[in-house]
Amino acid sequence: AQKVTQAQTEISVVEKEDVTLDCVYETRDTTYYLFWYKQPPSGELVFLIRRNSFDEQNEISGRYSWNFQKSTSSFNFTITASQVVDSAVYFCALSEARGATNKLIFGTGTLLAVQP
Amino acid sequence: NAGVTQTPKFQVLKTGQSMTLQCAQDMNHNSMYWYRQDPGMGLRLIYYSASEGTTDKGEVPNGYNVSRLNKREFSLRLESAAPSQTSVYFCASRDRRDNQPQHFGDGTRLSIL
Numbered sequence: 194a195q196k197v198t199q200a201q202t203e204i205s206v207v208e209k210e211d212v213t214l215d216c217v218y219e220t221r222d223t224t225y226y227l228f229w230y231k232q233p234p235s236g237e238l239v240f241l242i243r244r245n246s247f248d249e250q251n252e253i254s255g256r257y258s259w260n261f262q263k264s265t266s267s268f269n270f271t272i273t274a275s276q277v278v279d280s281a282v283y284f285c286a287l288s289e290a291r292g293a294t295n296k297l298i299f300g301t302g303t304l305l306a307v308q309p
Numbered sequence: 310n311a312g313v314t315q316t317p318k319f320q321v322l323k324t325g326q327s328m329t330l331q332c333a334q335d336m337n338h339n340s341m342y343w344y345r346q347d348p349g350m351g352l353r354l355i356y357y358s359a360s361e362g363t364t365d366k367g368e369v370p371n372g373y374n375v376s377r378l379n380k381r382e383f384s385l386r387l388e389s390a391a392p393s394q395t396s397v398y399f400c401a402s403r404d405r406r407d408n409q410p411q412h413f414g415d416g417t418r419l420s421i422l
Contacts, residue, residue, distance in 0.1 A: 202349075228410060238352075238399065238413035284351060295340065295403060296367065297411060299351035 195220045197287050199300035206275050207308050214270040214303045216285030222246075224290040227261065227268045228297065232282040244268065245290070275307045311335050315400050315414035322390045322421045330385040330417050332400030340403045341383035342367075342411060343375060345396040352399060358383055359405075390421045 196219040206212045218227065229241040242252065244261050252259045256273045272279055282304050286297040316331045334341065339360045344352040344367075354367030358377040372394060374386045383402075387394055397418050401411040 197351075230413075236397070237415045238401075240410045240412065243410050295405075295411075296342070296354050296357060297344075297352070299344075299353070301349055301351040 195222075195225075195287055195289070195298045197285050197298055197300035199283075199285055199303050201303045202301070203304045203306070205306045205308065208277060209274050211271060211273050212275050212305065212307075214272075214283050214285075214305065216268045216270065216300060218266050218268065218285070218287045220287060220289075222289055226288045226290060226295075228286040228288070229259070229268075229270050230284045230286065232284065232302070234281070238284070241270075272305075275305075277307050277309055280305060280307045313400055313402055313412055313414035315398075315417050317417060318415065319418045320420070322387075322419070324391060324421060326390050326421075328387045328390060328419070330387075330398055330400075330419070331382070332384065332414060333382045334400075334402040334412070335381065336402060336404070336412065337380070338402035338412075339380070339405045341377065342401040342403070343373075343383070343385045344399045344401065345369065345394075346399060346416070347396050355385065355398075392421050395419060395421045 198217045225246045227244045231239045258271045260269045282302045284302045285300045288295045288297050313334045342357040343355040346352045353369050356375040358364045361380045376384045397416045399416050400414045403411045
């Protein structure tokens, strides 16, 4: 069965600190996709990144970076020099690659509070 | 760019009432999804429609029905609302090519008294 675990329920940091959000996944598929979504206090879900299981290259986008390690089944998300606007709930998600369904299995989310 | 539009944004129902949540997307996506979000549980899939004319159950389908009215619209119906269905409901759509990400609507906050 597929499962995504985000063990950190809440994290509080002070602005400009770096913070890493952990994501551990379980799947029997050899081909799969991993995602991160951001849910700000306004409630919408914003897509951040997609990574397929064959691409273990880390990715950097501005202050955001992602570390994908198949050996540990982890897909961690780091925010460098955090800002108050980064305060949100962050969800990690997994989807199968077979067929057309591509259902997303979400973790329970990590609430990040960035204090000024 | 409208993207995925959900109506209504808020609704309060009494136990036993029925209600249809509407979702429409203007991105010409084939696949559409309904999720519910509850505190501490992330988002869970209720139903999905891989393409026009097909619907399938997700993880938590009990108490719900869906209709894929056409390629743009995918509605979720509660026939007899129960307090356990108090939640935030999200609709999403996706281009089927190459596992593109799902795009979400802004959600419907539903309270059942």
